[in-house]
Amino acid sequence: MVDIIITETHPVLQRGLQQILTEVDPSWVPIPRSTHDLRHPQAYAGADMILFSLPIEQDALARDVAIAASIPRPNILFLSPDPIMVTPMLPAASNVRGCVDSGASVEVLVASIRLVRVGGRCFPAVQQPVPPGLTSRLVKPLDPPGQQQNADMELLGITARQYEVLVALARGHSIQAVGELLNISISTAKSHAYALYRRLGVNSKSEAVYEASRRGASFDWDAPTVVAAPDVFHHVSRSTATDTPSSNVAQDDDFEFDTAPPDLVRWWPTGK
Known part of the structure; x- marks a missing residue:
């Protein structure tokens, strides 16, 4: 009990x-x-x-x-x-x-x-507007994965990019912040997240974190180096994204997919 x-x-x-x-x-x-x-x-x-x-x-x-x-x-x-x-x-x-x-x-x-x-965290991610072009000076790219990260990827059966997305989501970042952190468009970040959810058999970001934790993932990924305040990540500027963004991407902080298995619980957590 x-x-x-x-x-x-x-x-x-x-x-x-x-x-x-x-x-x-x-x-x-x-x-x-x-x-x-x-x-x-x-x-x-x-x-x-x-x-x-x-x-x-x-x-x-x-x-x-x-x-x-x-x-x-x-x-x-x-x-x-x-x-x-x-x-x-x-x-x-x-x-x-x-x-x-x-x-x-x-x-x-x-x-x-x-x-x-299971030891996870679910605090809200505070977001504030950031002047265009400033984000590239705030956050440096992630370093390549090491031995523990490779072990996690093998354990979960996911790619390096999907693992980056998973770790960012586990740290409370919105999908917009994930795109900014990885220097990709929001639509591309959503695509990676969708592939991650399908691989783990879940339907939301918190379900993905929970399932990865349940399987024994360590989330042992070096955090990005923040060069200047603030200490939160913000919406990516379309002018700085390396991928071609969709003009129809809604600025939702968390999301779920209609094509996920119907027997899975569907929800999106607080964290705006």
Whole structure:
């Protein structure tokens, strides 16, 4: 059995979370706890995960984030009405592995829980507009893969380019940022992602990360060297892309494909 602590205090929402967890996987056992209870280690001893609901009031939010950051184990997934505001509040050594919008769909929540349980992360990717031409001075290309990367590619049965896309997605980058990071057009980045999804038998970027983690991939890829601030990646400029971009590409941060197997859960995570 998998014990999942939930801290939602609203009775209706708490009951809804309990019902969702038990219906998705009968082995998931929801255990209601208050945030005050979590000040004491015995309240979460033996639990497999904490689904930590956050308030919107600033004082209460700061208090609850501090409580969560003090918990050494198990992994924690935040539910917040404003994930982008919460993420910068976490200390570097925090055991919080993700933050999901409390208004997200059931599919998003379930996939995020599965991802966090296996050690993945699902924080929102903050994006801001960047002047055209600046991106080439911000990010340098990735180095060729080494021994561990080749092992991961062989394990997953994917190409080097698909592995680059997978690692970028695992680090929370949107598909636009992936195109910019790899110096390819958005349409080409989507094509590589589509091929990656088909190879892994999944239908979304978080499912791809989860499936790769489940198979034992390390995602041990050297991060790009950031030469100047900011520390986030942005939409690629069509004038700087090396591939010919499509004029019909929509600027969606995450995407899924209509041709994927119908039995797979379809969702797209927070992360705009």
